[in-house]
Amino acid sequence: MTDNRMRLGTAFLATGEQMASWRYPGTPADGAVNLDHYVQMIRKSEEGKLDFAFIADGLYINEVTMPQYVSRFEPVTAISVLAAHSTRIGLVATVSATYSEPFTVARQFASLDVLSGGRAGWNLVTSALDGAALNHSRDGHPAHADRYERAAEHLSVVRGLWDSWESNAFIHNKETGVFFDPDKMHRLDHRGKHFSVQGPLNIGRTPQGHPVVFQAGSSEAGKELAAQGAEAVFTGMGGVSTIAESKRFYEDVKGRLAKYGRTRDELKILPGISPVIGSTAKEAQAKYERIAGLIxxxxxxxxxxxxxxxxxxxxxxxxxxxxxxxxxxxxxxxxxxxxxxxxxxxxxxxxxxxxxxxxTPRGPLVGTPEHVADVLEQFFRAGAADGFILLGHVLPEGLNDFVDHVVPLLQARGLFRTEYEHATLRGNLGLPEPINRYAQAWTDSAASRPSYTTGKE
Structure with a gap:
C-alpha cells in the first residue's frame, strides 16, 4: 500500500444495515423511499469529505426478513437525484450484470458521470437471490460460475462502449457545419457468448473517461473478477473481524492483479464497517444492545x-x-x-x-470515537485495507456519529483529507483515468511508423 491516506465511503442502506433498523427511534421507517432522508445523508457525507456514497439493491423482495426493503428506490434513479444535492462526493449505484444489458448500463452511468461532473460509479453485482429470475422472465437463476462469466463479458462490453468516442471527437463548428469528427467515433462490434453489441454509445466521453467500477463479491470468482476489472472492492458485511483475516483477503486479491497487467494501486479494497459509538465504552455497549434488541x-x-x-x-x-x-x-x-x-x-x-x-454484527468497533479511530488506523497501517465503507446499523444516527466524532480524529492524525483534492470520484480515490483504447492504438501505431517530411522544395 503506497497511499498514506485512507478512503472512506458510506452505504445508504435505507434505514440501516440491521434488519429491524426501521424500528429505531430517530430512523424514518420509510427511509428506503424517503427523499429528504437521502438528501440529509448525502449532505452529511459531503460535510465529512467522504469519497462516495453508494446505494445497494435487490431484485427480489423477502417480505418476511427484510420488510424495510419491500418498497425501495431504484439506485440509478435515486443517485442521479442526489447529484443535484451535492457537488464533490462520489455517487455509486448498484446494477446487476445478470439482469441488465451492457448498452443500457454503459449509457446510464455515462449519463450520470456527465450530469454529476465526473462523480459516477457502478457497483457491479451478479445478484444472489434466486427469486430475481422470476422477475426477469427466466425460469431459473444462473449458476454462480455462469453469472461471473457473464459479468466479466458484461464489464468488458461496457468499457468498450465507454471508449466509443475520443475526448475531442465533438467539434461543434457552426461555421463549417462539422458537429463531430467521424474518425474519432468507434463502433465496438462485439460478438461474444452472452452479448452481441454494435455500438457506438450514444453519449460522448465522460469527465472521468470511465465511471469507477466497484465490485462486491468475495468468492473465488468474485475475487478474480475484481482483480481483472474492478477498481474498488466492497468486502464483508457488518465490519472487520481481525487484522490477520482482512490482510489475507487484501493480499489474496492484490496478488492477482499482476497477471492482468495491473498495479496494486489500481484497486482499492474497502471492508464494510458498522461502528457503534458512545462517549464511553459503557454507553456504546448499551447502544449496541439497544440496537440488537430490536430483533x-x-x-x-x-x-x-x-x-x-x-x-x-x-x-x-x-x-x-x-x-x-x-x-x-x-x-x-x-x-x-x-x-x-x-x-x-x-x-x-x-x-x-x-x-x-x-x-447485528458487533465486531471490534463498539466504543468511543477514539477507540473506533484507533482500530481503523491499525487495520489501515497494517496493510489490511485501503479504507472503509460505513454501513451503519441504524441510519442516519450511525452516519452522523461517524462524521461528527470519528472523521475529525482521522483528519487530525493525517489519515484522511480535510478537503476534497479533485473534482472527480476517480481523482479523489487516487485512480488513474483510463486511456481511450482507440486513441492509444493510434498513438502506438504512430510511434512505430517512420517519420516523414513533406512539402515543396
Missing amino acids: DIETALRYLGRWFNHHDFTQYPLDEPFPELGDTGSENYKSVTDRIKRNAKEQGLTLRQAAIGNA
Whole structure:
C-alpha cells in the first residue's frame, strides 16, 4: 500500500444495515423511499469529505426478513437525484450484470458521470437471490460460475462502449457545419457468448473517461473478477473481524492483479464497517444492545436461514453449540455461510449467539470515537485495507456519529483529507483515468511508423 491516506465511503442502506433498523427511534421507517432522508445523508457525507456514497439493491423482495426493503428506490434513479444535492462526493449505484444489458448500463452511468461532473460509479453485482429470475422472465437463476462469466463479458462490453468516442471527437463548428469528427467515433462490434453489441454509445466521453467500477463479491470468482476489472472492492458485511483475516483477503486479491497487467494501486479494497459509538465504552455497549434488541430470536433465525437456502434453524436447540451443517448453504452466498460457520466454530458460539450476531454484527468497533479511530488506523497501517465503507446499523444516527466524532480524529492524525483534492470520484480515490483504447492504438501505431517530411522544395 503506497497511499498514506485512507478512503472512506458510506452505504445508504435505507434505514440501516440491521434488519429491524426501521424500528429505531430517530430512523424514518420509510427511509428506503424517503427523499429528504437521502438528501440529509448525502449532505452529511459531503460535510465529512467522504469519497462516495453508494446505494445497494435487490431484485427480489423477502417480505418476511427484510420488510424495510419491500418498497425501495431504484439506485440509478435515486443517485442521479442526489447529484443535484451535492457537488464533490462520489455517487455509486448498484446494477446487476445478470439482469441488465451492457448498452443500457454503459449509457446510464455515462449519463450520470456527465450530469454529476465526473462523480459516477457502478457497483457491479451478479445478484444472489434466486427469486430475481422470476422477475426477469427466466425460469431459473444462473449458476454462480455462469453469472461471473457473464459479468466479466458484461464489464468488458461496457468499457468498450465507454471508449466509443475520443475526448475531442465533438467539434461543434457552426461555421463549417462539422458537429463531430467521424474518425474519432468507434463502433465496438462485439460478438461474444452472452452479448452481441454494435455500438457506438450514444453519449460522448465522460469527465472521468470511465465511471469507477466497484465490485462486491468475495468468492473465488468474485475475487478474480475484481482483480481483472474492478477498481474498488466492497468486502464483508457488518465490519472487520481481525487484522490477520482482512490482510489475507487484501493480499489474496492484490496478488492477482499482476497477471492482468495491473498495479496494486489500481484497486482499492474497502471492508464494510458498522461502528457503534458512545462517549464511553459503557454507553456504546448499551447502544449496541439497544440496537440488537430490536430483533426477536425468531426473526433472527429466519434471517440466518436466508443465507443457507432458507434452512430451518428452529429445529435446533437455541443454547447449544451452533449445529453441524456440512455442505448446507447457498452457493450464492458461499463466502458468507463459510464465514458464519467458521466464526461459530472458532468462537464456540451457540445458535442463539450466532443468530443474534449475524443480525447485528458487533465486531471490534463498539466504543468511543477514539477507540473506533484507533482500530481503523491499525487495520489501515497494517496493510489490511485501503479504507472503509460505513454501513451503519441504524441510519442516519450511525452516519452522523461517524462524521461528527470519528472523521475529525482521522483528519487530525493525517489519515484522511480535510478537503476534497479533485473534482472527480476517480481523482479523489487516487485512480488513474483510463486511456481511450482507440486513441492509444493510434498513438502506438504512430510511434512505430517512420517519420516523414513533406512539402515543396
